[in-house]
Amino acid sequence: MNEKAVDKWTKHGGFRSFLKCATRCGVKITVLSKESHVIRLGYGGDVAFLKGANAPVMRRMGNLTRNKDVTKQILEDVGIRTPRGIVANSIQDAIKAVKKHRMPFPLILKPTHGSRSLGVTWNIRSEQDLRDAFSSFEKIKREHSLKKDTVLVEEMFVGHEYRVLVLNGRVISCVQKVPASVIGDGTSSIKKLIGAFNKTRLRGFKIRLDAIAENTIAENKLTLDSILPKGRILRLRNNLNMSDGGRSIDVTASMHRSFKDLCVKSTEVTGLSFAGVDVIAKDLSRPARRDNYVILELNPNPYYNMNEKPLAEGKGTDVSFLLLKQLFPNIRKK
Ligand SMILES: Nc1ncnc2c1ncn2[C@@H]1O[C@H](COP(=O)(O)OP(=O)(O)O)[C@@H](O)[C@H]1O
Numbered sequence: 001m002n003e004k005a006v007d008k009w010t011k012h013g014g015f016r017s018f019l020k021c022a023t024r025c026g027v028k029i030t031v032l033s034k035e036s037h038v039i040r041l042g043y044g045g046d047v048a049f050l051k052g053a054n055a056p057v058m059r060r061m062g063n064l065t066r067n068k069d070v071t072k073q074i075l076e077d078v079g080i081r082t083p084r085g086i087v088a089n090s091i092q093d094a095i096k097a098v099k100k101h102r103m104p105f106p107l108i109l110k111p112t113h114g115s116r117s118l119g120v121t122w123n124i125r126s127e128q129d130l131r132d133a134f135s136s137f138e139k140i141k142r143e144h145s146l147k148k149d150t151v152l153v154e155e156m157f158v159g160h161e162y163r164v165l166v167l168n169g170r171v172i173s174c175v176q177k178v179p180a181s182v183i184g185d186g187t188s189s190i191k192k193l194i195g196a197f198n199k200t201r202l203r204g205f206k207i208r209l210d211a212i213a214e215n216t217i218a219e220n221k222l223t224l225d226s227i228l229p230k231g232r233i234l235r236l237r238n239n240l241n242m243s244d245g246g247r248s249i250d251v252t253a254s255m256h257r258s259f260k261d262l263c264v265k266s267t268e269v270t271g272l273s274f275a276g277v278d279v280i281a282k283d284l285s286r287p288a289r290r291d292n293y294v295i296l297e298l299n300p301n302p303y304y305n306m307n308e309k310p311l312a313e314g315k316g317t318d319v320s321f322l323l324l325k326q327l328f329p330n331i332r333k334k
């Protein structure tokens, strides 16, 4: 299998990166069953067999973390802070529980079994907003044939958002997610800055000049031809998605020991040998306290492209190669 064939074989961004890294390192990949989606990896007389798009790691209890509420209960049980919230399966229950627990607005609503932010509503500021949020969850549920019908309504925690990767009880990468933005150099127009940024990005991860970006520029009383002063950061949209030009900054080196310990502990207690931990914190380089962070969820088979070059800004971690070494300890980079 060559790199082109890899793109056809799987849509999973992390697994794609893994297989491409394997081919570059001289691993021979052959399809054993297209139907069952099983491949064979061969290197220096050793073989390994992989099914689906799962990273080659032990995953004893991966299913445990599919339910974000269960994850939260487990983490809280061992003293790890998660967002305060309630679970409901009807709008009436949600309103009742929010009142009973005197949860202050703004709130956030998300499916207990969601992913990729599907069905999430941010910044719920009134009972009517909550009703609307529940309706849009139900719409998404129908459109995507989601089976589970429970939602979490949570406090909206304010801070920076991080994705931490833990492999075998060790933090291997931490990136801070930043919305699509450009930084002025005192001579280039916004248009030019966006163009230069996009040159560094892979297809599918560039800043798009759509209505949202154009509105944001206008709201800042700027145009595409305006020259940004040196050092001024212009945010072009609010969401953090890499596919909308969102950026990820490698902050592994400055991550405080206490946060590393929390992330590792969260994977140990949920039985995951490889996971992406979603953290919101005021500052990950300072000691963790009960009031300065929350862990949102654990992803047992994460997309990790944002932790690798070229998406990660800064050093980046070669996650795929670390995973490959799990299978073939003697493998070398070519
Ligand atoms: N309690 C919360 N406070 C603030 N933001 C949140 C909270 N819960 C979720 N979010 C936001 O919603 C996004 C999706 O939530 P998450 O729990 O990671 O679910 P998933 O990624 O599976 O859709 C997060 O990346 C974060 O931006």
Ligand SMILES: [Mg+2]
Pocket (backbone or CB within 6 Å): 116, 278, 297
């Ligand atoms: Mg998430």
